[in-house]
Amino acid sequence: MKGLHRGRGAAGGGCGAFLAGVVGAVVLSAAAPAQAEQYLWPLHGPRRISSSFSEYRGGHYHAGIDLRSFGAVGLPCLAIGDGSVSRIKIEPYGYGKALYVRLEDGRTAVYAHLDRFTTAIDSLAWHRRLARAADWCDIDLPDGAFPVSAGDTVAWSGETATEAPHLHFEIRDAGQRPLNPLGRFYEVPDETPPVISGLMVLPLDTRSLTENGPGPEVRQFRASGHSRYLLPDTLQLSGRFGFAVSVWDEQGFGRYRMAPASIELSVDGEPRYSVSNSSFSYDQAGEIRLEYEIDGPGPAGRYLVMYRRDGVTREDRSGDGRIGEGAQARGLHVGTVTAIDAAGNSCQAIFHFTVHDLPVITTARRLEAADEVVVSAFDPDGGPVEQTLGESLDGGASWHPVALEQFGSYLHGTVSPERDAIWRLSVRDDEGAVVDRWFGSPDPRPEADMAFCEIIPSSSEFGAVVRLLTDRALAAPPLVTARSQERVDTLDVFQLGPAEFVARAPGAGDPRHPVVFTVQGRDHRGYPVTAHEAVLILPLGGGAAAAAVIPDSTAVEFEAVSALRRFALLVRDAAGAPAQGGLEAVSGAFMIDFPPDAVKRSILVSCDPGPRTGIFELREGRGWSCVGVPERENGSVSIERPGTYAFFSDRLPPEMTHVSLERSPSGGSFYLPVYCSVPVREEGSGIDPWSASATLDGAPLICEWDENRERLVIPIPAFIPAGRKVLAVEVSDRAGNASAGEFGFMLE
Numbered sequence: 051m052k053g054l055h056r057g058r059g060a061a062g063g064g065c066g067a068f069l070a071g072v073v074g075a076v077v078l079s080a081a082a083p084a085q086a087e088q089y090l091w092p093l094h095g096p097r098r099i100s101s102s103f104s105e106y107r108g109g110h111y112h113a114g115i116d117l118r119s120f121g122a123v124g125l126p127c128l129a130i131g132d133g134s135v136s137r138i139k140i141e142p143y144g145y146g147k148a149l150y151v152r153l154e155d156g157r158t159a160v161y162a163h164l165d166r167f168t169t170a171i172d173s174l175a176w177h178r179r180l181a182r183a184a185d186w187c188d189i190d191l192p193d194g195a196f197p198v199s200a201g202d203t204v205a206w207s208g209e210t211a212t213e214a215p216h217l218h219f220e221i222r223d224a225g226q227r228p229l230n231p232l233g234r235f236y237e238v239p240d241e242t243p244p245v246i247s248g249l250m251v252l253p254l255d256t257r258s259l260t261e262n263g264p265g266p267e268v269r270q271f272r273a274s275g276h277s278r279y280l281l282p283d284t285l286q287l288s289g290r291f292g293f294a295v296s297v298w299d300e301q302g303f304g305r306y307r308m309a310p311a312s313i314e315l316s317v318d319g320e321p322r323y324s325v326s327n328s329s330f331s332y333d334q335a336g337e338i339r340l341e342y343e344i345d346g347p348g349p350a351g352r353y354l355v356m357y358r359r360d361g362v363t364r365e366d367r368s369g370d371g372r373i374g375e376g377a378q379a380r381g382l383h384v385g386t387v388t389a390i391d392a393a394g395n396s397c398q399a400i401f402h403f404t405v406h407d408l409p410v411i412t413t414a415r416r417l418e419a420a421d422e423v424v425v426s427a428f429d430p431d432g433g434p435v436e437q438t439l440g441e442s443l444d445g446g447a448s449w450h451p452v453a454l455e456q457f458g459s460y461l462h463g464t465v466s467p468e469r470d471a472i473w474r475l476s477v478r479d480d481e482g483a484v485v486d487r488w489f490g491s492p493d494p495r496p497e498a499d500m501a502f503c504e505i506i507p508s509s510s511e512f513g514a515v516v517r518l519l520t521d522r523a524l525a526a527p528p529l530v531t532a533r534s535q536e537r538v539d540t541l542d543v544f545q546l547g548p549a550e551f552v553a554r555a556p557g558a559g560d561p562r563h564p565v566v567f568t569v570q571g572r573d574h575r576g577y578p579v580t581a582h583e584a585v586l587i588l589p590l591g592g593g594a595a596a597a598a599v600i601p602d603s604t605a606v607e608f609e610a611v612s613a614l615r616r617f618a619l620l621v622r623d624a625a626g627a628p629a630q631g632g633l634e635a636v637s638g639a640f641m642i643d644f645p646p647d648a649v650k651r652s653i654l655v656s657c658d659p660g661p662r663t664g665i666f667e668l669r670e671g672r673g674w675s676c677v678g679v680p681e682r683e684n685g686s687v688s689i690e691r692p693g694t695y696a697f698f699s700d701r702l703p704p705e706m707t708h709v710s711l712e713r714s715p716s717g718g719s720f721y722l723p724v725y726c727s728v729p730v731r732e733e734g735s736g737i738d739p740w741s742a743s744a745t746l747d748g749a750p751l752i753c754e755w756d757e758n759r760e761r762l763v764i765p766i767p768a769f770i771p772a773g774r775k776v777l778a779v780e781v782s783d784r785a786g787n788a789s790a791g792e793f794g795f796m797l798e
Contacts, residue, residue, distance in 0.1 A: 088235050089130035089153075090200055092161065092219050093117050093207070097238045099301055100216060102308035102392070103230040104327035106342055106352055109652070109690055110335040113228035114160065114220030117207075118304070123215050124715030125207040127161045128200075130221075135196035135204065138167070138175050138189045142739035142755045145218065146210025151198060157229075160220035165208025165716040170196065172720035176752055176767065185742060185753050206716035213758045229329045232392035233311055240393035242302035243277040244310040248348040249387075249401055250294040251285060252355070254372060256554065258289030259408055261484055263544040263552055265515065268346055268353075271399050281401035284382070286483035288408045290374030294343050294353035295399070299391045307350060310389040315356040315371055318383050323356045323371030330364050336612070336650035337362050344646070356387070359647060361614035373405070380405045382481075407431050409479045413460060416491035421467045423452070424460045425475050433480035439463055440474040445574055446488075446523040446548045449474065469493045472523050472548060472574040488548040490525030492576030501573040503528075505583035509620045509643045509692075514555040514587055516541070516567055520579060523548035528571025528579060535563055548574075555587075562597075564622075584622065591616030591648070602637030604697060606657040610649050611688075617648035624694045630673050631733025632702025636663050639696045642689060652688035656680070659697045662785040664735050668694040676700075676735040679784050700734035703787035706762075707731075709777055709795055719768060726764035728779055728791070735784040742781040746770065753779065772797050 091097060101116035119125050129151060136158065137150035145162035149171070152158050166172060179187050198204055209215040221231045232238060251260055251267045260267045271279035293315060298307035314324040330337075340361050343353040357371025387399040407430035414425045429435050440449035443466060452473070454461040465471060472490040501524075506517040516530065527543040530553045541553040555565070564584040571579040588596035588608060595609040598621050608619055619642065626639025636659060644653060655665065657680055664679040665687050674696070678687030689695070711724045726744075730737060739755035744764050754763045762779060775797050782788035 087237065089159075089221075090128055091236065092128050092130055092159070093119070093125055093217060094128070095125070096303075097236075098303050099232075099238060099308070100304065100306040101218075102299060102310075102327075103228070103232065104330065105309040106338060106344075109339065111330055111338050112309070113330075113332075113335075114162075114218055115231055117217040117219055119207050119215045119217060121215055122715070123165050123206075123208050124717070125217070126203040126717070127164065127205045127207055127217060129198040129202040129204050130159050131155070131200050133159075133198055134191075134194050135171065135198065136191055136193070138171060138187065138191070140175060140179075140754075141186050141188075141211065142757065143211050146212060147205075147208065149205045151204060152193065156224040158220075158222040158226065160218075160222065161205055161207075162218035162220075163208055163210050163212045163216060164205045165210065166714070166718045166721065167205050168203070169718050169720045171205075172718055176720065176765075179752050180750060183750075184740075185755075186740065203717070206718065208716070209758075210754075210756070211758075223329070225331075227329050227331045230311065230327055230392070234328075238301065238393065239303075240301045240391060240395060242300045242391075243395040243397040244297060244299040244389035244391055246271055246279050246295055246297045246387055246389055246397060246399035247350060248296035248346065248353065249281060249399070250296075250343060250346055250353045251287065252292045252294060252343070254290040254292055254374070258291050258374065259287075260291075261286045261408065263546050264554065265552055266343070266346075268348070269401075270348060271401075277395070277397035279397065279399035281399070284482055285401065285403035286408060286481065287374070287403055287405050290372060292355065292357035292372050293385065293387075294346075294355045295387050296346065296348050296350045296353050297387070297389050298350050299389070311392045312390045313354065313356070314388045315369075316386045316388070317373065319386075321369060322373075323358065323369035324367070325354065325356070326366040326368075328366045330366070334364055337364060339650065340614070340647045355647075361647075361650060373403075404481050404483070406479075406481055406483070408483050409435050409477045409485050411475060411477055411485060411487045414473070414475045414487045414489045416465065416473075416489075418491075421465055422462050423465050423473055424457065424462045425454070426460045427475075427477040427485075429479040431479070431481070435480075436478045437461055438476045438478075440476070441465055442472050442474070442523075443468055443470075445470075446472060446474075470575040472525065474548070486545070488523060488545060490523070490574040492525050492572060492574060494572065494578075495576040497578050499575075499577050501577050501579045503569050503571075503579050503581040505567055505569060505581050507567065507583060507585045507620055507622060507643070509618050509645055510554075513618050514565070514585065514620060516553045516555060516583075518543075518551040518553070518569060518581075520549040520573065522573040522575070522577075524551075524579060525572050525574050525576075527551055528569045531568045533566045533568065586621040588619045588621065589616065590619050590644070590653075600637060600640045600697075602697060604637060604657055604659050606655055609654040609656070610644075611652065611654050612650040613648060614650060615648055617645050619644040619653070626694060626696055627668055627673060629698055633666075633674065633698040633700055633734050635696065636660065636699050637697040639668065639694050641692075641694050643692045646691060652690045654686050655689055656686045658685060660699065662701055662735075662787070663697055663699040664785060665689070666696055666698050668696070674698065676784055679735060679786075682784065682786060698734075700783060700785035701787060702734055703789040704730050704732040704737060704781055704783055706779060706781070706789055706791040709779075709793035711795060711797075714765075721765045722768050722770065722797075724797075725766060726762075726777055726795075728762040728764065728777075728793070730760055730762060730781060732760070732783055734787075738782050738784045738786075741788070742779070744780075745778045747776055748778075753781075755781075766797070770797065 105112035133153040136152040147164040591613040624641035744753040
């Protein structure tokens, strides 16, 4: 095979038996592949994976599996069957250096994050890029131009466009749809079942409630054996809702949290919704936004939605999964979540829930003429209710019971004469649901010691949701109003605790004017609680765009490029962080919030903030990161997720200080076994990888940006003679600031 290197034989194509648990162990024997396997394993060595098919990735599904290289670069990648190289792709992001091999059966094997190709492929890619004066390429090859046989070395593994060395490997069908390689084509050693850690309840309309109010509720499962999980308490639910689960798989050789092969939700033994991670098409990749709640608590932090949301079109999902009115009878039910990995290991999580009307508290107040409290409640289902009252004299830090006696249609109890006391009424119905109300009756006091209240607006499927957090327990739910121009709406307030409340503002406001949320109330001591928050509530969806003016008076337009439904996008002032490096603030920080499940792709932001000025996102632990520079991107930048943003100008160029020669561990003979590495310091808008260029003694070279290691990588063709060399490099940042450097070194 011209330009291709024979591997260690078809029998050694990743199918050898190795000492268990020993990385890089000596081959003991060449074991035959399992009967179900159609192809060779793409690497020599133990079959260890760190990511599975259809795993969560930011904005898309993982289209293959990641094979561990145990920190090594330069492992031979083997042709899994007979065929020919069909495509070569080299890019600074995504797959980095990738090779596509079309197999004789019509499928395609994809190898990504490679270090080098074979001599013939490296030569083709280098000369094609040089002729087009481009460091990056995407080359489709005619069938049969570069034939391969099973077991041939077609490339060497690497770490291009990724943080750690590994091989990303895919198998695609004849229509270029990614297929799950595990279970269908390969088996891997795995005796570890998946883990199910948490359950999220998602209300599906404005009338739906859990015991804790109208928002999502999360419960953590408890382990009950090796592969069984239980929820200790029965969920009390009213209305329509869906479930989501925190679930992941581990192979047992390192704690990598991967996607199981399948997950199923059953209710009372009947399957309601199932996820089978078998295949998808690339036009479905953005549907991952619909399938995950990504900000939940717990070890994984992500919850897979176990009902079919509008816009989910994957064929390997079945059922509806919605629970409640019209879909599930009222009463007590058993839910079961079953997760199975590609090796057949399974686990189950069991929970109980009741669908019914929650108890309603009609009265909870202190009498003015006596040290007594009167309360009343009822069960809309017609059953009895049990009412208990607790009293706190320290703002809710501790509680003691208050005896209640029947007084007509009410219950009453004698309480402390202290005017800053607070009471908690708990009402339990005969189905076990508990509803709480906190209240007090303080005397009004001067405003010298006002309580603090934080207003946190967010977007939801139903409009805006306003969460209220106070630093002290309140005497009663506060009055919350929403003012837009001349209209003032009083919002319904749900109490989640003595110092936590939530209110809904359904629908969207006038995009030209902010909605001002106002909170007024009193804490348990009698001091006033007052707070205001202005928010732009912009209606989006259905191809519509909405204009807004953010804190620095910059006019912007938001557009949902691929909206699945109408939704509200919220824009408000936010707390930011100091600018780093050469950045200069052009605006204050602002929060953009929208339901990720309302869009398949990103939100497009169009604006003209000025020259060399970009939109930056504040990322936890990483500071400000440039999303895009409108001036250099036709006036529009894509925002992938809700978050805190700001405009910064960048007028400092990148900094290059030296060049070093590093040895390449990969094979092939087109390049020398060393390459030039030029560290680049850029703390502003980030490097523009398409701007880099390099020459060696005046002759052009290919220059590749390695963002994860903040360096330029410049491979040196083998025909370059040894001796004293002068390397000239140019690179610019995303804002257009350019730097040039010239470095001398000895090439041996």
